[in-house]
Amino acid sequence: MATQTSQSLGGLGQSVKRKEDVRFIQGKGNYIEDIYLPGMIYGAFVRSPFAHALIKGIDSSAALEVEGVLAVVTAKELAEHNLAWMPTFAGDTQAVLAGDRVLFQGQEVAFVVATSQYTAADGVERVEVDYEELAPVVDPHKSLEMPVIRTDKEDQKDNLIFKWDAGDREATDRIFNEAEVVVSQHTEYQRVHPAPLETCGCVANHDPVTGHTVIYMTSQAPHAHRTVFALVAGHVGLEEHKTRVVAPDIGGGFGNKVPIYPGYVLATVASVLIGKPVKWIETRTENLQSTGFARDYHTTTELAASKDGRIRAMRVRTLADHGAFNAQANPSKWPAGLYSICTGSYDMEAAHVEVNAVYTNKAPGGVAYRCSFRVTEAAYVIERAVDLLARELDMDPVELRRKNFIPKEKFPYRSPTGWVYDSGDYHAAMDKALKIAGYDELRKEQAEKRARGELMGIGISSFTEIAGAGPRKQFDILGLSMNDGAEIRVHPTGTVTARLGVKSQGQGHETTFAQIIAEELGIPSEKIIVEEGDTDTAPYGLGTYGSRSTPVAGGATVLAARRIREKARRIAAHLLEVSVEDVEWKDYQFQVKGVPDKAKTMAEVAFAAYTNVPDGEEMGLETTFYYDPPNFTFPFGTYICVVDIDPGTGEFKIRRFIAVDDAGTIINPMVAEGQVHGGLAEGLAIATMQEIRFDEQGNLLNSSFADYLLPTAVETPDWELGKTVTPSPHHPIGAKGIGESANVGSPQAIVNAVVDALSHLGVTHIDMPITPWKIWQVIQEKGV
Amino acid sequence: MSTHTVTLTVNGQEHTAQVESRLLLTHLIRDVLRLTGTHFGCDTTNCGACTVLLDGAAVKSCTLFAVQANGKSITTVEGMAQNGGLHPLQAAFREHHGLQCGFCTPGMLLSALDFLKKNPDPTEEEIRWGISGNLCRCTGYLSIVKAIKAAAKEMAAGGK
Numbered sequence: 001m002a003t004q005t006s007q008s009l010g011g012l013g014q015s016v017k018r019k020e021d022v023r024f025i026q027g028k029g030n031y032i033e034d035i036y037l038p039g040m041i042y043g044a045f046v047r048s049p050f051a052h053a054l055i056k057g058i059d060s061s062a063a064l065e066v067e068g069v070l071a072v073v074t075a076k077e078l079a080e081h082n083l084a085w086m087p088t089f090a091g092d093t094q095a096v097l098a099g100d101r102v103l104f105q106g107q108e109v110a111f112v113v114a115t116s117q118y119t120a121a122d123g124v125e126r127v128e129v130d131y132e133e134l135a136p137v138v139d140p141h142k143s144l145e146m147p148v149i150r151t152d153k154e155d156q157k158d159n160l161i162f163k164w165d166a167g168d169r170e171a172t173d174r175i176f177n178e179a180e181v182v183v184s185q186h187t188e189y190q191r192v193h194p195a196p197l198e199t200c201g202c203v204a205n206h207d208p209v210t211g212h213t214v215i216y217m218t219s220q221a222p223h224a225h226r227t228v229f230a231l232v233a234g235h236v237g238l239e240e241h242k243t244r245v246v247a248p249d250i251g252g253g254f255g256n257k258v259p260i261y262p263g264y265v266l267a268t269v270a271s272v273l274i275g276k277p278v279k280w281i282e283t284r285t286e287n288l289q290s291t292g293f294a295r296d297y298h299t300t301t302e303l304a305a306s307k308d309g310r311i312r313a314m315r316v317r318t319l320a321d322h323g324a325f326n327a328q329a330n331p332s333k334w335p336a337g338l339y340s341i342c343t344g345s346y347d348m349e350a351a352h353v354e355v356n357a358v359y360t361n362k363a364p365g366g367v368a369y370r371c372s373f374r375v376t377e378a379a380y381v382i383e384r385a386v387d388l389l390a391r392e393l394d395m396d397p398v399e400l401r402r403k404n405f406i407p408k409e410k411f412p413y414r415s416p417t418g419w420v421y422d423s424g425d426y427h428a429a430m431d432k433a434l435k436i437a438g439y440d441e442l443r444k445e446q447a448e449k450r451a452r453g454e455l456m457g458i459g460i461s462s463f464t465e466i467a468g469a470g471p472r473k474q475f476d477i478l479g480l481s482m483n484d485g486a487e488i489r490v491h492p493t494g495t496v497t498a499r500l501g502v503k504s505q506g507q508g509h510e511t512t513f514a515q516i517i518a519e520e521l522g523i524p525s526e527k528i529i530v531e532e533g534d535t536d537t538a539p540y541g542l543g544t545y546g547s548r549s550t551p552v553a554g555g556a557t558v559l560a561a562r563r564i565r566e567k568a569r570r571i572a573a574h575l576l577e578v579s580v581e582d583v584e585w586k587d588y589q590f591q592v593k594g595v596p597d598k599a600k601t602m603a604e605v606a607f608a609a610y611t612n613v614p615d616g617e618e619m620g621l622e623t624t625f626y627y628d629p630p631n632f633t634f635p636f637g638t639y640i641c642v643v644d645i646d647p648g649t650g651e652f653k654i655r656r657f658i659a660v661d662d663a664g665t666i667i668n669p670m671v672a673e674g675q676v677h678g679g680l681a682e683g684l685a686i687a688t689m690q691e692i693r694f695d696e697q698g699n700l701l702n703s704s705f706a707d708y709l710l711p712t713a714v715e716t717p718d719w720e721l722g723k724t725v726t727p728s729p730h731h732p733i734g735a736k737g738i739g740e741s742a743n744v745g746s747p748q749a750i751v752n753a754v755v756d757a758l759s760h761l762g763v764t765h766i767d768m769p770i771t772p773w774k775i776w777q778v779i780q781e782k783g784v
Numbered sequence: 785m786s787t788h789t790v791t792l793t794v795n796g797q798e799h800t801a802q803v804e805s806r807l808l809l810t811h812l813i814r815d816v817l818r819l820t821g822t823h824f825g826c827d828t829t830n831c832g833a834c835t836v837l838l839d840g841a842a843v844k845s846c847t848l849f850a851v852q853a854n855g856k857s858i859t860t861v862e863g864m865a866q867n868g869g870l871h872p873l874q875a876a877f878r879e880h881h882g883l884q885c886g887f888c889t890p891g892m893l894l895s896a897l898d899f900l901k902k903n904p905d906p907t908e909e910e911i912r913w914g915i916s917g918n919l920c921r922c923t924g925y926l927s928i929v930k931a932i933k934a935a936a937k938e939m940a941a942g943g944k
């Protein structure tokens with residue numbers, strides 16, 4: 001047999017074509033809405049038109065007269081079953097249906113169950129709700145002076161959710177007091193919505209005879225969701241062993257599908273009560289108005305520096321708007337997530353970060369939208385502030401960054417807020433990006449254009465991410481350790497089934513995790529099937545978000561495979577009739593040391609594991625491994641954006657966007673590049689289009705794709721990518737995770753570019769989303 | 785609610801169904817004919833996930849009533865593969881990583897198919913405009929553009 005190579009196996013580092021594509025390109029994906037069960041009925045919500053109101057009464061009688069409407073569930077019915085409230089991942093409680101008051105526009109008030117979705121919609125129109133309007137709290141800056149929103153919580157005396165801080169306040173203040181230069185900027189990181197192309201949905205099927213329930217749902221974290229179901233509704237039969245959560249193919253998640261939503265609960269409750277499968281699929285409007293928004297961080301960032309451009313300290317004060325329920329999906333002991341990574345790529349003496357989170361009469365959320373728990377917000381504030389400092393000191397932003405980068409020799413590096421960065425080479429990524437961009441020529445061109453009155457800007461972002469939550473000593477969600485499992489079964493004929501606790505939403509796990517196993521076991525990746533999303537079969541895990549699949553489940557997969565290899569080695573020794581010590585794993589097979597033609601492939605060993613097991617060995621070749629990562633991984637990169645602005649109209653075009661990423665070892669370069677492309681497009685969307693807006697009454701102003709804008713192919717530039725590879729020293733294959741870097745790293749590159757184009761006019765900052773209208777106003781004001 | 789009999793050809797096969805006047809064409813295709821490759825992504829004709837060919841032209845099926853398709857011929861993603869082989873566009877999307885979650889893919893493929901019929905040798909800029917009625921949240925479009933470009937070449941060579 002010819003020697004196997006990583007390439008022939010479809011192993012690590014190969015651009016293997018994706019397995020999942022075969023079904024998707026033929027319309028054979030199986031998304032939530034594609035699930036049709038015999039006898040299935042449909043549910044739809046009556047939602048509040050007001051941001052804040054008392055509910056005086058609900059009259060369902062007209063709705064129940066509609067032919068085909070089977071039931072109208074309200075909070076009263078839920079309360080009878082003790083199901084009116086549910087816990088959020090952030091440890092708050094959320095109304096499953098509003099009881100005596102509604103706290104945001106679009107809040108779920110009643111659930112109409114009917115024989116078809118059209119009939120359900122008819123029913124929704126006929127439910128009469130009597131509201132008494134209350135003054136809403138819309139502006140987070142005024143929330144603390146306003147009456148208490150969460151009157152359901154006994155000890156809630158105001159609208160503060162938490163006060164949290166990290167770093168050394170005194171040391172930071174001391175440096176600021178003596179600093180030669182201080183810059184300060186307030187930035188509003190607007191409320192955005194992840195808006196995956198597929199909305200959220202659920203099909204629940206309770207079997208009244210066996211008492212078993214299958215819940216198909218758009219879930220990025222099926223195991224955690226089942227546990228929450230069991231905790232909340234175990235008393236109505238949803239005990240964990242009788243409940244199976246299945247996340248089918250997911251049409252994009254980006255954090256939107258991490259929380260538990262009332263729709264999942266109601267579909268399940270309705271199925272339990274009625275004894276039929278119940279389907280609930282959100283409309284796009286419902287998705288934008290009620291499920292997991294992101295960001296809404298309002299921050300003053302200060303940097304203290306020396307005159308020659310040494311950053312000495314950073315001070316960050318953030319007001320966070322969490323909406324009516326604290327339903328963000330952060331690790332429980334980390335209310336502001338990993339926000340204290342905000343010192344970014346820079347070596348400084350001290351930092352202090354403070355976050356105050358408040359309730360407002362808006363939809364709940366604060367999800368990690370394509371980022372690892374508030375890291376996007378952190379990368380934004382530091383990269384904007386560094387640019388500001390460069391301007392203040394009249395230094396090139398590249399030079400200032402270079403001067404302050406954590407040097408390569410200082411890794412592992414302990415940041416002033418306590419993180420231990422695993423590895424990095426920031427200068428290398430920066431140099432590569434500058435080279436691709438042709439930075440010096442661009443600056444020359446800019447100067448010439450400026451002289452002619454043309455507007456061109458160059459924006460840099462040298463970000464550091466933190467991914468892979470997390471080490472279980474400190475990281476849990478509702479007490480559940482943030483570890484993940486991988487199960488590998490090598491079948492007698494040398495093929496493999498692997499199951500994981502994470503859940504792909506388009507990242508391509510079926511392909512990339514098969515590559516990891518192929519590399520470790522010497523079995524071709526096309527002979528390895530990877531399954532996820534079914535709690536009945538997959539090992540436990542906390543799911544896919546925060547770029548944790550590769551760092552955590554990837555670690556589990558590697559170590560499960562290596563555990564299998566250990567046993568296989570013993571069986572190989574038996575087959576080769578030598579002692580175990582004389583057998584080595586080389587060229588993807590077991591060889592007798594020094595005698596390469598005395599060898600056994602993994603397939604041969606697998607067959608023996610079921611047919612010719614040595615004495616003292618268990619039959620079979622399979623294992624499950626739960627991985628507890630020793631640390632986070634710290635992907636990084638440098639992005640450069642070049643924009644041209646039309647001084648007459650404020651319209652701008654992103655002429656070029658260069659992204660150099662370092663995510664350590666790359667499993668599949670094609671897939672990794674795809675992840676970067678997608679993340680960049682979402683960064684572009686946030687920087688220039690996406691914003692969930694409210695009026696003073698708390699009315700959502702843009703609840704459709706007609707006014708909540710996403711970029712099309714036309715606004716999206718040709719991404720220019722590059723990479724450096726600095727493996728993680730603690731991850732079993734050195735991988736850091738690449739799913740989110742681009743979204744974390746890109747918005748500020750675009751903002752920095754636009755501000756750079758206008759900087760000679762005295763412009764120092766423009767809040768996102770940057771639109772032609774905003775730029776035009778600035779240009780008018782500065783009188784170009 | 786009044787109902788109507790509609791007869792239409794979908795992927796070469798004739799179907800007759802009794803439908804409510806308000807039934808959307810997407811629901812006829814999905815719920816009645818159980819061709820679930822045609823997706824819903826919005827309520828406002830913005831996303832293109834529901835795109836099918838109606839008498840050969842790309843339309844957003846969420847914006848037509850089923851009755852409007854009476855007597856017409858429809859191609860959905862399930863009808864793209866011919867003679868047991870993938871359509872060059874389908875193959876190119878896989879080859880060039882033109883999809884991730886796959887939710888936009890059926891609509892994107894059919895828009896591209898219609899577009900290439902009108903413009904068999906497009907520039908990348910023209911491709912971008914050609915698919916601008918279809919949103920993709922995952923790919924950042926570059927690989928989709930490349931896939932369509934490659935498919936155009938393949939189709940020209942294969943005389944499709």
Ligand code: FES
Pocket residue numbers: 823824825826827828829830831832833834835844845846847
């Ligand atoms: S579903 Fe979005 S355009 Fe038809």
Ligand code: FES
Pocket residue numbers: 197251252506882883884885886887888889919920921922923
């Ligand atoms: S591949 Fe996910 S929306 Fe296009």
